Amino acid sequence: MSTLMRAHTELIRRSPDEHFPSFQALWDHCRSEAESSTEHWRLPQDLVPTPMDDGLALDLPVATPQLNAWSFSQLCGLAGVNAATMNRLRPGTSAQAFAETLPDGSKPLQVYASPERVRAIHPASYTRLQNSELLSLVREFATDFRPPQEAAGGGSGLYCGEQDMFVFLIDPTGWVEIKSEVFAPGFFLWNSEVGARTVGIQSFWFQKVCQNHIVWDATDVVEFSRRHTSNVRDALPVIRTMIEQLVEKRDKRRDAFAKQIAAAMKTQVGTDEEVVLKMLRDHGIRRKVAKQSLELARASGGFTLFNLVDALTRLSQQSAFAGERAESDVAAAKLLTLAAT
Secondary structure, X not given: OEEEOHHHHHHHHOXXXXXXXXXXXXXXXXXXXXXXXXXXXXXXXXXXXXXXXXXXXXXXXXXXXXXXXXXXHXXXXXXXXXXXXXXXXOHHHHXXXXXXXXXOXXXXXXXXXXXXXXXXXXXXXXXXXXXXXXXXXXXXXXXXXXXXOOOOOOOOOEEEOOOOEEEEEEOOOOXXXXXXXXXXXXXXXXXXXXXXXXXXXXXXXXXXXXXXXXXXXXXXXXXXXXXOOOXXXXXXXXXXXXXXXXXXXXXXXXXXXXXXXXXXHHOEOOOOHHHHHHXXXXXXXXXXXXXXXXXXXXXXXXXXXXXXXXXXXXXXXXXXOHHHHHHHHHXXXXXXXXOOO
């Protein structure tokens, strides 16, 4: 099993303004950004910025949005100048430096901007995938999934900033038994509308999420990612399929476990205490624990497999020793497999 650190890394690197309290709040933000942002096509030599009192801006047909940190760094890369050095110059000097260093070209560049901010500058080969498109898949196919418990310091697992989006969701009702241990499904989803990272998903089954959003004891970990090239939209059906498969596997496992429990409730081990005691001993249960289990099962209505497993589980929770708890839990799981489903 694995320890997954991705959500923890996102938690500690995000500024407070990138945190969202709910999936709906994140959805509203991403949809608003998509609706207010437009692609413009400009030749490289036409991207000389206009100096403003507090930075640089580009003259576009409908507005004069300012460069943010990301688009400024992209423009510096296009001009072949050092961003840290350019940041030390006054806006007017910086604009003049761009006028002298931006290359001439015949291929237009894609300028992605809202009325207030230039969000990104890319060559024509870059293909954008909106955050809201990914969140639409989640809204439709992962309806039972929610953010985990609030992290220390208030992190929700839902983040979006100027450069990228990250989503951490789990199904808090999806606990099922896998190989005698209990797991729940979850996934990470990420994207960048401005080219800062790939689009991708990582699905998994986990046993615990701590307050630092570290995912412990993860199994069935599956990851997919794709760069924002011409075929990036092919990622949408893949991500949709991975979410659907996670949900389908959860339902199958949960249904199978429910059937096993129902069968265990109907399966009588016997009526003679000595016969039942011998069966428990044959399955590796210590004599003292076996006798206590018999007493609890009798009080619950008889020696069915379910009553015996329930008794072993209750006794396990009372034990102060991890070794004894593990021993009882394994024995209970083995007993449950005897139910004829």
